[in-house]
Amino acid sequence: xxxxxxxxxxxxxxxxxxxxxxxxxxxxxxxxxxxxxxxxxxxxxxxxxxxxxxxxxxxxxxxxxxxxxxxxxxxxxxxxxxxxxxxxxxxxxxxxxxxxxxxxxxxxxxxxxxxxxxxxxxxxxxxxxxxxxxxxxxxxxxxxxxxxxxxxxxxxxxxxxxxxxxxxxxxxxxxxxxxxxxxxxxxxxxxxxxxxxxxxxxxxxxxxxxxxxxxxxxxxxxxxxxxxxxxxxxxxxxxxxxxxxxxxxxxxxxxxxxxxxxxxxxxxxxxxxxxxxxxxxxxxxxxxxxxxxxxxxxxxxxxxxxxxxxxxxxxxxxxxxxxxxxxxxxxxxxxxxxxxxxxxxxxxxxxxxxxxxxxxxxxxxxxxxxxxxxxxxxxxxxxxxxxxxxxxxxxxxxxxxxxxxxxxxxxxxxxxxxxxxxxxxxxxxxxxxxxxxxxxxxxxxxxxxxxxxxxxxxxxxxxxxxxxxxxxxxxxxxxxxxxxxxxxxxxxxxxxxxxxxxxxxxxxxxxxxxxxxxxxxxxxxxxxxxxxxxxxxxxxxxxxxxxxxxxx
Amino acid sequence: xxxxxxxxxxxxxxxxxxxxxxxxxxxxxxxxxxxxxxxxxxxxxxxxxxxxxxxxxxxxxxxxxxxxxxxxxxxxxxxxxxxxxxxxxxxxxxxxxxxxxxxxxxxxxxxxxxxxxxxxxxxxxxxxxxxxxxxxxxxxxxxxxxxxxxxxxxxxxxxxxxxxxxxxxxxxxxxxxxxxxxxxxxxxxxxxxxxxxxxxxxxxxxxxxxxxxxxxxxxxxxxxxxxxxxxxxxxxxxxxxxxxxxxxxxxxxxxxxxxxxxxxxxxxxxxxxxxxxxxxxxxxxxxxxxxxxxxxxxxxxxxxxxx
Numbered sequence: 001x002x003x004x005x006x007x008x009x010x011x012x013x014x015x016x017x018x019x020x021x022x023x024x025x026x027x028x029x030x031x032x033x034x035x036x037x038x039x040x041x042x043x044x045x046x047x048x049x050x051x052x053x054x055x056x057x058x059x060x061x062x063x064x065x066x067x068x069x070x071x072x073x074x075x076x077x078x079x080x081x082x083x084x085x086x087x088x089x090x091x092x093x094x095x096x097x098x099x100x101x102x103x104x105x106x107x108x109x110x111x112x113x114x115x116x117x118x119x120x121x122x123x124x125x126x127x128x129x130x131x132x133x134x135x136x137x138x139x140x141x142x143x144x145x146x147x148x149x150x151x152x153x154x155x156x157x158x159x160x161x162x163x164x165x166x167x168x169x170x171x172x173x174x175x176x177x178x179x180x181x182x183x184x185x186x187x188x189x190x191x192x193x194x195x196x197x198x199x200x201x202x203x204x205x206x207x208x209x210x211x212x213x214x215x216x217x218x219x220x221x222x223x224x225x226x227x228x229x230x231x232x233x234x235x236x237x238x239x240x241x242x243x244x245x246x247x248x249x250x251x252x253x254x255x256x257x258x259x260x261x262x263x264x265x266x267x268x269x270x271x272x273x274x275x276x277x278x279x280x281x282x283x284x285x286x287x288x289x290x291x292x293x294x295x296x297x298x299x300x301x302x303x304x305x306x307x308x309x310x311x312x313x314x315x316x317x318x319x320x321x322x323x324x325x326x327x328x329x330x331x332x333x334x335x336x337x338x339x340x341x342x343x344x345x346x347x348x349x350x351x352x353x354x355x356x357x358x359x360x361x362x363x364x365x366x367x368x369x370x371x372x373x374x375x376x377x378x379x380x381x382x383x384x385x386x387x388x389x390x391x392x393x394x395x396x397x398x399x400x401x402x403x404x405x406x407x408x409x410x411x412x413x414x415x416x417x418x419x420x421x422x423x424x425x426x427x428x429x430x431x432x433x434x435x436x437x438x439x440x441x442x443x444x445x446x447x448x449x450x451x452x453x454x455x456x457x458x459x460x461x462x463x464x465x466x467x468x469x470x471x472x473x474x475x476x477x478x479x480x481x482x483x484x485x486x487x488x489x490x491x492x493x494x495x496x497x498x499x500x501x502x503x504x505x506x507x508x509x510x511x512x513x514x515x516x517x518x519x520x521x522x523x524x525x526x527x528x529x530x531x532x533x534x535x536x537x538x539x540x541x542x543x544x545x546x547x548x549x550x551x552x
Numbered sequence: 553x554x555x556x557x558x559x560x561x562x563x564x565x566x567x568x569x570x571x572x573x574x575x576x577x578x579x580x581x582x583x584x585x586x587x588x589x590x591x592x593x594x595x596x597x598x599x600x601x602x603x604x605x606x607x608x609x610x611x612x613x614x615x616x617x618x619x620x621x622x623x624x625x626x627x628x629x630x631x632x633x634x635x636x637x638x639x640x641x642x643x644x645x646x647x648x649x650x651x652x653x654x655x656x657x658x659x660x661x662x663x664x665x666x667x668x669x670x671x672x673x674x675x676x677x678x679x680x681x682x683x684x685x686x687x688x689x690x691x692x693x694x695x696x697x698x699x700x701x702x703x704x705x706x707x708x709x710x711x712x713x714x715x716x717x718x719x720x721x722x723x724x725x726x727x728x729x730x731x732x733x734x735x736x737x738x739x740x741x742x743x744x745x746x747x748x749x750x751x752x753x754x755x756x757x758x759x760x761x762x763x764x765x766x767x768x769x770x771x772x773x774x775x776x777x778x779x780x781x782x783x784x785x786x787x788x789x790x791x792x793x794x795x796x797x798x799x800x801x802x803x804x805x806x807x808x809x810x811x812x813x814x815x816x817x818x819x820x821x822x823x824x825x826x827x828x829x830x831x832x833x834x835x836x837x838x839x840x841x842x843x844x845x846x847x848x849x850x851x852x853x854x855x856x857x858x859x
Contacts, residue, residue, distance in 0.1 A: 055632055056634050061634050136600065142594075155596065212629075213629050213635060215635050235641060235644040235645060236807035236811065261805065264811075267803075268716050268803060271707065271715040272717070272805070275707045434584075435584025436583045437584075438589070439585075473591060
């Protein structure tokens with residue numbers, strides 16, 4: 001063939017392509033790629049990949065984790081959190097008294113200011129809570145406040161007069177909160193965003209106090225009381241906060257700015273991290289974990305980037321206990337005993353998760369279940385035989401329902417195989433789109449369903465409460481009067497040790513009857529620039545930014 | 553010509569109504585609602601939420617409430633982003649998709665037409681095979697492969713550009729290339745086909761016989777007819793490009809409309825689904841109309857038919 005011609009054409013093509021890319025490079029101002037992470041270290045500007053675009057930043061309207069990460073910078077509650085273990089420390093309140101029966105909390109305020117210079121008063125908090133409980137606002141986390149006397153009644157419009165609700169401003173600097181009964185984890189609860197105060201005069205300025213469409217949370221409008229103030233918010237692009245000079249503890253705050261980038265794709269944020277654009281990713285793609293584990297091993301400890309820490313949550317299956325077979329606790333126990341959880345975390349999930357042998361994650365505010373589920377195939381077989389299904393004969397073929405996701409599917413497949421091999425029973429797999437799955441679950445339209453539960457606050461109650469009869473999330477159709485009674489009793493016990501002892505009894509019932517099958521405890525895994533200091537692994541993945549800094 | 557445009561616009565209105573009704577019916581027939589969460593929202597809260605967004609009303613009434621607001625130019629509030637209206641989100645996100653789309657189109661047309669014309673000049677030689685092989689690769693390799701590949705090469709390996717984001721002009725290059733290359737490949741193939749057909753026709757031979765130079769024959773005479781398939785393809789394709797490519801936006805973390813268009817469905821954000829579908833429909837109808845007008849202009853025969 002005419003080689004000369006081929007060569008000419010090829011050369012021509014390459015020249016055209018080269019000129020083209022060069023033109024684009026020059027036209028776009030090519031040079032201004034910058035290593036934001038490096039510049040950030042010099043200017044104390046922290047760049048965080050934050051998952052999704054925040055729904056809003058109004059603490060009474062949001063429900064998600066991404067939003068809470070931002071609110072942690074912009075707001076502060078009565079108390080705040082210790083950066084290492086999240087125990088409640090002084091916030092807006094510099095001290096507090098608790099009545100001997102544990103139902104009345106009196107908070108003494110420090111001289112703190114809103115970001116517009118207004119002093120923060122106890123009345124501001126009362127008005128905030130009134131707003132949080134206004135039915136018309138439809139605050140999805142209003143129930144977090146229901147521990148307070150008459151809060152639930154006010155929310156359900158049973159009573160009209162907010163004075164009857166247990167919030168009382170004794171004077172400008174003293175707030176009294178009266179609870180229905182002693183709530184030992186009350187102070188931890190106060191760090192949930194639903195308990196953050198909002199600046200009512202600002203909200204009024206831009207619309208109704210109870211109007212969800214109120215635009216007071218925009219840059220230039222938002223008034224908060226946290227260590228940072230809102231500087232800019234570009235939809236789905238970036239949200240920027242800068243240091244609040246009026247914050248009471250401003251001296252401690254070292255960062256000048258925090259940039260929150262909504263990057264939904266885990267792969268994209270991992271590449272942004274590698275390109276020096278962010279200091280921390282929100283997650284890490286599962287497939288990349290082994291690679292970073294290996295490369296980190298080569299590095300001295302202070303240069304490692306992979307962070308993998310326990311996260312307060314339990315991945316489990318819930319049984320529909322009204323179905324033949326599954327209505328028998330022996331069968332449910334057999335199903336639980338016949339799966340090899342260690343093998344699942346080691347070979348299937350591979351994110352360093354811990355196999356779950358109880359429902360409450362270990363060391364949850366100092367509580368670790370004394371009762372553990374075993375892995376015991378012989379006993380499982382025996383239980384199946386006792387229940388009338390020797391070698392799985394005659395056991396109906398049920399389906400495991402999960403939302404469409406590769407990881408859930410692989411876990412379900414592993415369990416399907418283990419049951420078939422160990423017990424001789426067959427089951428099907430069924431996947432549904434997220435909202436369809438949620439709908440099936442709440443309607444109770446399932447046989448066995450995957451369910452991930454993340455604690456709202458650091459106390460075993462946030463887990464155990466889930467399987468009470470009243471709980472809206474307990475779709476197993478299982479309940480136990482004893483279990484409910486024990487939890488109620490625990491709720492009225494002020495003494496932590498005694499309270500945990502009662503909770504142990506409650507968890508024992510849950511682990512004997514097993515309407516559920518715990519599989520693993522969640523881990524959160526992400527990449528973080530080793531130059532970020534004061535960032536501690538915490539079980540709720542909260543990181544109070546006022547303790548964070550950047551150092552070479 | 554004006555009459556032609558007027559008729560097409562009048563036809564669009566029932567089309568849009570039907571699209572909105574079908575979309576609405578589909579939203580209502582899918583299980584799950586905007587307030588279904590992993591942690592169930594207490595019933596009293598859900599009731600209050602449904603009341604607030606009028607989701608407790610009968611479907612027909614909901615539809616007409618929505619339609620009434622649309623007639624006034626208000627696409628309604630988003631249930632996912634309480635303080636934002638659908639108008640605001642489209643207003644903020646569409647210009648970004650538009651910008652990306654226009655750059656993508658620029659790349660597609662520049663590379664595509666060039667490659668197509670060059671290939672058609674000497675069919676079945678290296679000059680044809682080489683650009684067409686690249687075009688084949690461009691069509692076959694999906695964007696979610698090309699995009700990350702560009703990021704790895706240009707952002708992480710050679711450090712020319714940022715890996716993702718939408719802050720500097722240079723941030724536009726990689727996503728626009730990723731978006732444009734697929735269309736460029738398509739345009740190249742269409743152009744080559746169109747050109748080959750035209751180049752074989754009598755009037756080209758006449759032009760050549762009259763001593764017109766090769767450049768004049770190609771650019772002045774042949775190209776006009778040769779790009780007709782590209783124009784008719786580009787009408788709908790452009791709507792696709794402009795409304796935002798979900799994949800490219802996701803890979804490069806670009807705050808365009810494509811992301812909202814897709815996630816509104818998994819969020820069951822009714823007003824956002826209806827709003828973006830309606831917006832997208834108007835865009836397609838408009839661009840198809842423009843493509844038809846351009847086609848008439850390019851083809852004198854069609855002009856005669858109209859007279």
